[in-house]
Amino acid sequence: MxxxxxxxxxxxxxxxxxxxxxxxxxxxxxxxxxxxxxxxxxxxxxxxxxxxxxxxxxxxxxxxxxxxxDCYRCPYLGHDVRADFCAKIQRGPVPTWDPAALDLRRACQRCEQRPKHQEMKS
Structure with missing residues (x-):
């Protein structure tokens, strides 16, 4: 063996x-x-x-x-990010007070790299 x-x-x-x-x-x-x-x-x-x-x-x-x-190439940020970063952006509060963070969240929601298990339920 x-x-x-x-x-x-x-x-x-x-x-x-x-x-x-x-x-x-x-x-x-x-x-x-x-x-x-x-x-x-x-x-x-x-x-x-x-x-x-x-x-x-x-x-x-x-x-x-x-x-x-597990890392993904973030098309919005232009560098690799860990999957838990993507999850944090997706599950966190909507950052209405920060235009740049809000743009990141919107880009993340449309991202093809986003892991399927992190999709938000409507």
Whole structure:
């Protein structure tokens, strides 16, 4: 079993690619990513997930990976922003007191990059 890589359906999901890139980019590897993700996303769990040996669907880990590492190119601001920034703009109060923030919110509502799970219900 050593060296054997399993294939799980979650390994084809977007968050899994984000996780692999995060581990590759972090100088501390899996441990660095685990520390950044926090509780419930320990080094052992991440190792099992990355090898495909995790026995269940890693829902909590997938959610945390997207919250912490998923970035989008913001066409309004012109640089990468984290998905939680988009969520904050969408879910926060309408900034009627700040014209620039209001323009950002309007642009965010029409943005093609906005994650589907963040869409507002009318």
């Amino acid at each position: 050593s060296g054997e890589r399993f294939s799980r359906t979650y390994m084809r999901e977007r968050w899994f690619g984000v996780l692999e890139k995060a581990v590759a980019d972090d100088p501390r590897g899996i441990q660095g990513v685990a520390d950044r993700l926090g509780d419930g996303c320990g080094r052992s769990a991440l190792s099992l997930i990355l090898s495909g040996a995790y026995p269940a669907q890693p829902v909590k880990v997938s959610r945390r990976v997207l919250e912490v590492y």
